[in-house]
Amino acid sequence: MKRIYVDEKWCLGCHLCEYNCAFANSGKDDMSKALKNVKINPRIQIEEKDGISFAVSCRHCEEPLCVKGCITGALSVVDGVIEIDKDKCVGCYTCIMSCPYGAIMPSDDGVVQKCELCLKNSHGKPACVEGCPNRAIIFEEKE
Amino acid sequence: MAIDFLYPEFEVVRDKDKCIGCRVCERQCANEVHSYDEDLDCMVADNAKCVCCHRCVALCPTRALKIVKTNHTFRENANWKGEHISEIYRQAGTGGVLLSSMGNPKDYPIYWDKMLINASQVTNPSIDPLREPMETRVFLGAKPEKVEFNSRGEIKNNLTPQLKLDIPIMFSAMSYGSISYNAHESLARAAEELGTYYNTGEGGLHKDFYKYGPHTIVQVASGRFGVHKDYLNAGAAIEIKMGQGAKPGIGGHLPGIKVGDDISKTRMIPEGSDAISPAPHHDIYSIEDLRQLVYSLKEASDYKKPIIVKIAAVHNVAAIASGIARGGADIIAIDGYRGGTGAAPTRIRDNVGIPIELALASVDQRLREEGIRNKVSIVVGGSIRSSADIVKAIALGADAVYIGTSALLALGCHLCRSCQQGRCNWGIATQREDLVRRLNPDIGYKRLVNLLTAWNHEIKEIMGGMGINSIESLRGNRLMLRGIGLTEKELQILGIKHAGE
Numbered sequence: 001m002k003r004i005y006v007d008e009k010w011c012l013g014c015h016l017c018e019y020n021c022a023f024a025n026s027g028k029d030d031m032s033k034a035l036k037n038v039k040i041n042p043r044i045q046i047e048e049k050d051g052i053s054f055a056v057s058c059r060h061c062e063e064p065l066c067v068k069g070c071i072t073g074a075l076s077v078v079d080g081v082i083e084i085d086k087d088k089c090v091g092c093y094t095c096i097m098s099c100p101y102g103a104i105m106p107s108d109d110g111v112v113q114k115c116e117l118c119l120k121n122s123h124g125k126p127a128c129v130e131g132c133p134n135r136a137i138i139f140e141e142k143e
Numbered sequence: 144m145a146i147d148f149l150y151p152e153f154e155v156v157r158d159k160d161k162c163i164g165c166r167v168c169e170r171q172c173a174n175e176v177h178s179y180d181e182d183l184d185c186m187v188a189d190n191a192k193c194v195c196c197h198r199c200v201a202l203c204p205t206r207a208l209k210i211v212k213t214n215h216t217f218r219e220n221a222n223w224k225g226e227h228i229s230e231i232y233r234q235a236g237t238g239g240v241l242l243s244s245m246g247n248p249k250d251y252p253i254y255w256d257k258m259l260i261n262a263s264q265v266t267n268p269s270i271d272p273l274r275e276p277m278e279t280r281v282f283l284g285a286k287p288e289k290v291e292f293n294s295r296g297e298i299k300n301n302l303t304p305q306l307k308l309d310i311p312i313m314f315s316a317m318s319y320g321s322i323s324y325n326a327h328e329s330l331a332r333a334a335e336e337l338g339t340y341y342n343t344g345e346g347g348l349h350k351d352f353y354k355y356g357p358h359t360i361v362q363v364a365s366g367r368f369g370v371h372k373d374y375l376n377a378g379a380a381i382e383i384k385m386g387q388g389a390k391p392g393i394g395g396h397l398p399g400i401k402v403g404d405d406i407s408k409t410r411m412i413p414e415g416s417d418a419i420s421p422a423p424h425h426d427i428y429s430i431e432d433l434r435q436l437v438y439s440l441k442e443a444s445d446y447k448k449p450i451i452v453k454i455a456a457v458h459n460v461a462a463i464a465s466g467i468a469r470g471g472a473d474i475i476a477i478d479g480y481r482g483g484t485g486a487a488p489t490r491i492r493d494n495v496g497i498p499i500e501l502a503l504a505s506v507d508q509r510l511r512e513e514g515i516r517n518k519v520s521i522v523v524g525g526s527i528r529s530s531a532d533i534v535k536a537i538a539l540g541a542d543a544v545y546i547g548t549s550a551l552l553a554l555g556c557h558l559c560r561s562c563q564q565g566r567c568n569w570g571i572a573t574q575r576e577d578l579v580r581r582l583n584p585d586i587g588y589k590r591l592v593n594l595l596t597a598w599n600h601e602i603k604e605i606m607g608g609m610g611i612n613s614i615e616s617l618r619g620n621r622l623m624l625r626g627i628g629l630t631e632k633e634l635q636i637l638g639i640k641h642a643g644e
Contacts, residue, residue, distance in 0.1 A: 014167050015166070019165045032160065032161045032205045035165070036162075133202055134581060134583045135583050136583075
């Protein structure tokens with residue numbers, strides 16, 4: 001299955017992926033309209049220290065601890081993609097505690113959010129990948 | 144504090160309605176123009192630091208930015224232009240030589256734009272390159288005087304080493320040091336894919352790039368940086384750099400700050416030391432001396448590689464080229480006064496040398512008159528801006544062209560002409576690790592391949608229009624050119640007729 005991979009060699013730490021993510025999941029059709037005066041809460045986040053940076057988002061693990069730990073069955077694996085059903089989520093944050101990558105976070109609407117490869121939003125394909133100016137985030141099949 | 148006489152040249156215009164305060168502009172500007180003001184809760188800009196490289200403009204996700212030239216003005220004066228006044232202020236403040244980079248930007252005539260290309264109508268058929276074969280392959284090197292046979296009547300191979308170019312375009316010399324590792328890798332990979340050559344420049348060849356050797360021209364310049372036997376034998380040809388269009392008669396100076404571990408090893412000089420290329424080669428004071436170096440290099444490479452001699456286009460270029468041809472060079476590269484550089488004294492860049500179009504025409508004419516045109520191939524550089532310039536250059540007598548600035552533009556250069564500051568926001572003319580990273584060679588090499596592929600299509604299209612199906616038939620075919628708005632003298636030097644004639 002195609003996954004998002006990051007290459008810290010080419011990551012510039014520009015944080016554009018975070019903004020593209022926030023925009024893609026905003027449901028709005030204009031970035032300025034969507035993000036003006038908004039403190040973004042993106043599903044992908046840049047980690048940086050000592051001149052090295054890279055983006056972290058859900059790895060869509062084959063044996064996901066978050067799905068295993070979910071007490072309501074809100075998290076499930078659909079065709080390899082870990083999806084969240086916000087109607088079932090009760091916001092217990094077990095998944096946040098169990099994700100080894102820190103790729104699940106509280107959402108602005110009370111429950112939790114995670115990268116779903118932009119499959120459910122209007123963008124249709126990963127916005128972080130498309131917007132990366134230096135091809136540091138790629139979306140491909142890898143063994 | 145002293146009075147600052149200079150008003151910023153550019154102004155950053157930010158559309159506050161569009162700006163989302165993502166601070167990408169701030170993170171991407173190595174000149175530190177942009178910053179976030181907490182008190183005002185918005186992004187602000189220090190215009191004085193802006194060099195107009197458009198990095199922020201290109202990366203702004205909401206297109207909230209643009210850079211404009213300031214309309215702040217001095218009292219109008221046709222003689223004392225703002226530029227003159229500002230430069231005097233700058234020099235009066237520092238006492239230094241003004242430095243700048245890339246090519247001569249002044250408003251001198253551009254002869255490419257004063258020549259028009261012919262096309263077939265009625266009496267000879269034009270050719271559709273999409274339906275019929277069209278040859279743009281060229282071979283550079285000396286061509287034999289005559290066909291020779293051995294005692295059994297078989298043709299003797301009396302051909303000296305040749306460079307085979309699938310397209311008549313090569314990447315001109317840009318050293319590792321003046322441009323980044325990633326820029327070099329992009330050029331090398333593109334040259335390999337396109338079946339042409341890139342040029343190491345005078346900074347030696349990084350060990351990682353020996354694998355691109357068959358598509359590399361290695362340069363020997365006055366500083367002799369990184370020159371050793373393996374280096375000479377690594378490339379497909381060896382170029383002796385006598386001069387450079389951007390700064391004829393001037394040497395080079397790579398500041399010690401740019402000579403890091405990798406560059407120090409490649410150039411074979413101590414880390415942190417200034418890499419100074421003398422203005423002349425200290426062992427070349429005549430054509431005879433040049434001949435000695437040409438043959439030394441041929442000896443060192445076992446007569447297996449063509450030797451290129453690169454000179455800047457200067458007043459006496461035709462006679463010099465004749466001497467070079469007689470000195471044993473296989474290829475002469477001529478660099479016009481618009482040629483680029485990573486750093487040159489502004490006055491030299493803007494006032495020394497001559498246009499490549501005139502230099503090319505006079506060199507080709509001279510070599511033909513002397514009956515030695517076959518002894519050398521001619522490669523021209525110094526502002527080849529499009530495929531049309533290439534077609535015109537070849538019709539004037541060039542065998543191929545060198546492109547430097549166009550290649551850098553393809554990699555993202557915006558001609559802000561601030562290379563000498565070493566803070567290239569596009570990761571090209573810099574050695575700062577965080578900036579070099581901005582040029583991903585996977586993207587860069589593809590853009591170069593795209594550009595040259597597109598140009599090659601256009602060259603074929605233009606040739607087809609003229610009814611010519613091989614670049615060999617276009618070379619020196621000056622009847623395919625007509626001048627427009629040129630004087631008798633200019634037409635005479637270019638060896639072309641005026642439009643309508």
